[in-house]
Amino acid sequence: MILTKYGGVIRRYREFLPEIDDKHIVTLLEGNTPLIKSININKIINRDIEIYFKYEGLNPTGSFKDRGMTMAVSKAVSSGSKAVICASTGNTSASASAYAARAGIKSFVLIPEGKISSGKLSQALAHGATVMQIRGNFDDALVITREIAKDYEVTLVNSVNPYRLEGQKTASFEIIDELGAPPTHHILPVGNAGNITAYWEGYKEYFDAKKIDRLPKMLGFQAEGSAPIVLNHIVKEPHTVATAIRIGNPASWQKAVSARDESDGLIDSVSDEDILKAYSMLASMEGVFCEPASAITLAGLIKLNKRGFFKKGDVCVLTLTGHGLKDPGNAIKVSKEPVVVPCDKHSVLTVMGLA
Ligand code: F0G
Numbered sequence: 001m002i003l004t005k006y007g008g009v010i011r012r013y014r015e016f017l018p019e020i021d022d023k024h025i026v027t028l029l030e031g032n033t034p035l036i037k038s039i040n041i042n043k044i045i046n047r048d049i050e051i052y053f054k055y056e057g058l059n060p061t062g063s064f065k066d067r068g069m070t071m072a073v074s075k076a077v078s079s080g081s082k083a084v085i086c087a088s089t090g091n092t093s094a095s096a097s098a099y100a101a102r103a104g105i106k107s108f109v110l111i112p113e114g115k116i117s118s119g120k121l122s123q124a125l126a127h128g129a130t131v132m133q134i135r136g137n138f139d140d141a142l143v144i145t146r147e148i149a150k151d152y153e154v155t156l157v158n159s160v161n162p163y164r165l166e167g168q169k170t171a172s173f174e175i176i177d178e179l180g181a182p183p184t185h186h187i188l189p190v191g192n193a194g195n196i197t198a199y200w201e202g203y204k205e206y207f208d209a210k211k212i213d214r215l216p217k218m219l220g221f222q223a224e225g226s227a228p229i230v231l232n233h234i235v236k237e238p239h240t241v242a243t244a245i246r247i248g249n250p251a252s253w254q255k256a257v258s259a260r261d262e263s264d265g266l267i268d269s270v271s272d273e274d275i276l277k278a279y280s281m282l283a284s285m286e287g288v289f290c291e292p293a294s295a296i297t298l299a300g301l302i303k304l305n306k307r308g309f310f311k312k313g314d315v316c317v318l319t320l321t322g323h324g325l326k327d328p329g330n331a332i333k334v335s336k337e338p339v340v341v342p343c344d345k346h347s348v349l350t351v352m353g354l355a
Contacts, residue, residue, distance in 0.1 A: 006032055009067050009170040010074065016173065016205055017071065017166055024078035026103045030066035031170055033058045035178050035317070040285045041298070046305050048312040052183070053282075054175060057290050057323030061123060064168060064195060064321045065095035069157065071167030073099040076155040082106060083154040087141030089191065089244045090120030091322055096157045097127035108154065110134050110141040115243050117291070117327035137238060138192075139249045159194025160251045168195055172202025175317055182206075182216045183317040185310070187297040190220035190229060190267060191245035193256035195321065200259035216317075218265035220256060221300035223293075227269040229256060241272040241330065244293035244322060274299040276334050282320070283331065289324030 008027035010017055038051035045051070056064035073096070076084055083106040086096045093109035093116075100107035109124050113133035124131050134141050142158060149156035159165060176182055182203060188196045196218055206212050222230055223240030228248055235248035250256065260267050279295035282288045297318035304310065324331060341347045349355040 008070055009167060010070055013170045013173055016169075016209075018075065018163060020071075020074050020078060024074050025070070026073045026077055026099055027070050028060035028066065028098065028102060030059045030070050031174065033171075033174070035175060036286075036288060038286060041281055045302060046310060049305075049310045049314040049316060051301070052175075052179075052315070052317045053286070053288055054171060054317055054319045055288060055290070056171065056319060056321050057294070057326075061091075061095045061098045062119075062323035062326055063091040063095060064171065064319065065091045066099070067170050068159065068164030068167040068194075068198070069095040069099045072155075072157045072161050072163040073103055073105075075163045076157070077103050077105065079155075081153070081155040083108065084157045085109070085145050085149055085154045086157045087111075087138055087145045088116070088120075088158075089138050089246055090116035090326070091244060092158060093129065093131070094120050094123035094127070094326075097124045097129035100129070101127045106130070108132070110145055112137045112141060112246075115246060117243060117329065119326035119328065138247050139238075142192075142251065158251065159192055159198075165194055165198040165201060165252075168198035169202030169205065171319065172199045173206060176203075176206055176212055179315070182212050182214060183315040184216055185219055185265075185314060185316045186216045187219045187221070187300055187316060187318045189242070189245050189293045189296045189319075189321055190222050190256060191226075191247045191250065191293065193220075193229065193250035193252035195319070196220045196259050197252045197255040199319070200263060203263075215263060218259045218263040219300060219304070220260065220265070220267040221296045222267065222269045223275060223296065224269045224271050229253060229267050230269045240275075242275055242291075242293035242296060243327075244291060245296070268300060268303070270296060270299040270303055274303070276330070278302065279330070280334050283324060284335075288320065289331070290320040291322040291324055291327045292330055294320040294322050
């Protein structure tokens with residue numbers, strides 16, 4: 001049997017994306033990620049609804065950013081750009097530097113000093129980016145990168161670059177193509193607010209193309225200490241264990257609010273404690289290892305479910321935005337400690353409860 005070769009999100013969804021010459025496509029075969037049906041968590045939370053995880057941690061650099069980066073870097077290359085720049089809480093920098101390496105161009109990344117997980121930092125370094133740790137937060141870094149990109153020949157690849165959102169919307173297409181229908185609810189973490197905007201665009205485009213006849217409600221979640229949209233004001237010093245979404249002034253704020261309102265959805269917040277509980281549940285009960293920012297989706301679903309938000313038959317898709325291996329420190333902190341055992345069979349059997 002001859003299998004059709006997978007060519008990444010641009011080739012798969014070309015008719016819905018900005019035009020690009022085949023020779024300019026920069027891809028690491030991102031997308032095509034699994035939609036995993038929850039079994040064990042679904043059972044204990046609510047048997048009347050269906051829960052699916054869109055596991056974006058299985059993208060080439062371990063996060064959803066690759067869907068947008070293939071589009072943004074391809075466009076940068078096609079316009080002759082020789083360098084990209086971004087501000088990042090870690091994942092954007094990992095993705096930008098990988099795609100820049102693939103394209104043979106330079107990458108510059110600005111990250112908040114000491115506030116990104118080691119996995120993400122190692123990626124940007126390994127891919128050869130010039131990594132600048134600033135004594136400020138993500139929002140400060142984004143201001144600087146935007147100014148530089150305005151005045152110098154270096155392409156900004158944060159989600160304010162419209163091609164990023166174009167690529168990211170392909171996740172909605174994949175979900176519909178797989179389920180055969182849109183979910184009733186789509187739950188996402190909200191940081192810089194690009195992804196919830198992109199997903200909503202994707203759903204609307206499939207609706208306009210008559211591939212679906214209804215739209216899901218978009219449910220976004222921010223961490224309590226970094227919840228500008230929920231509070232309706234800028235948070236000057238955002239804090240949360242979910243460093244990926246430690247953002248106090250999201251660039252796509254208004255677009256996320258529109259996605260919320262147009263879809264009759266909501267944007268709410270949850271505590272760090274609940275984020276970490278959900279993070280442990282996903283890994284230990286479902287075998288799905290994601291980073292804390294991703295687990296906020298499950299924490300949010302649990303919060304809403306407790307107040308009777310869902311109806312029988314509802315289908316919820318939760319985007320798990322990044323892989324757990326990006327941030328192993330948190331996993332070690334919240335899990336059972338490894339046991340030190342003398343080097344003999346009897347001691348091992350004792351710990352196993354079989355002696
Ligand atoms: N989840 C993860 C794992 C992320 O890395 C991010 C954003 C989000 C969720 C939020 O998505 O910004 O589109 O609302 N990370 C950016 C970065 C800010 O620099 O890697 P958003």
